[in-house]
Amino acid sequence: MKAIVIYKSKYGSTKAYAQKIAQCLGCEAVDAKSVKAKELEGYDTIIYGGGLYAEIIGGVSLITKNYDLLSGKKLAVFTTGITPIDCREYYDDMVVCKNFKPHMLEKIRVFNFPGKMIMGELTAVHRAAIKTLKKIMSSKENPTEMETMLIKLCDADGDFTDFKAIDELIDYVVE
Ligand SMILES: Cc1cc2nc3c(=O)[nH]c(=O)nc-3n(C[C@H](O)[C@H](O)[C@H](O)COP(=O)(O)O)c2cc1C
Known part of the structure; x- marks a missing residue:
């Protein structure tokens, strides 16, 4: 091989x-x-x-x-x-x-x-992208199960x- x-x-x-x-x-x-x-x-x-x-x-x-x-x-x-x-x-x-x-x-x-995903290592652009994603998804009135999971993942740090x-x-x- x-x-x-x-x-x-x-x-x-x-x-x-x-x-x-x-x-x-x-x-x-x-x-x-x-x-x-x-x-x-x-x-x-x-x-x-x-x-x-x-x-x-x-x-x-x-x-x-x-x-x-x-x-x-x-x-x-x-x-x-x-x-x-x-x-x-x-x-x-x-x-x-x-x-x-x-x-x-x-x-x-x-x-x-x-x-x-270690927050302290991310570029400013990437940190901002994660923050924006979280804001958009969190603003939904009835987030789906998957959206709820993705909102939580925005806080992953490790x-x-x-x-x-x-x-x-x-x-x-x-x-
Ligand atoms: C802006 C941004 C977007 C991301 N999007 C996703 C995603 O869609 N799905 C996912 O599972 N992880 C996502 N991640 C997490 C990265 O994929 C993860 O940190 C990955 O280990 C990075 O690989 P690398 O260290 O080789 O660059 C995202 C991270 C950042 C900073």
């Missing part, structure tokens, strides 16, 4: 998972900034990781825009975020649907890992990284 792990990470949580996965697989973890789609032709297994920002997987267009070029390979995408990883309704309806066309999911396996979460991805890649 010739594998590569590619990541886009603003605050380090996705990078930490990428490095751990690469260590387990005995391959390289590379910042997406320095990767061109053409260079991926020589790999048979591609693992892409991106932090979640407003349900968008950072930099995942490297995979989705080049899907036709890459679809013959084993493909896994992982995300890191603060939404509880067992909250499938949120993840499947809002993250997976937004980032992938349905046919891509026949080839791409998607995994979600707990990330980190590192929820759990490297045990990668086991499922590793099993998929080596199977």
Whole structure:
């Protein structure tokens, strides 16, 4: 197997998972900034990781825009975020649907890992975005269960990284 792990990470949580996965697989973890789609032709297994920002997987267009070029390979995408990883309704309806066309999911396996959000580390723009999101959602008269969860998550402040979460991805890649 010739594998590569590619990541886009603003605050380090996705990078930490990428490095751990690469260590387990005995391959390289590379910042997406320095990767061109053409260079991926020589790999048979591609693992892409991106932090979640407003349900968008950072930099995942490297995979989705080049899907036709890459679809013959084993493909896994992982995300890191603060939404509880067992909250499938949120993840499947809002993250997976937004980032992938349905046919891509026949080839791409998607995994979600707990990330980190430390308020003191966020840029002023990101802190303001979280504050605004909380204000908008809190102003709703009858928030749905999911909105109530998202309002609570705006107050998350911590590192929820759990490297045990990668086991499922590793099993998929080596199977
Ligand atoms: C502005 C902003 C928006 C975010 N949006 C989401 C989101 O939609 N879903 C989620 O689960 N986490 C969200 N998060 C949390 C980040 O995804 C989480 O902190 C992640 O671990 C960041 O990855 P990184 O450290 O590799 O940059 C958001 C964080 C910020 C600051």
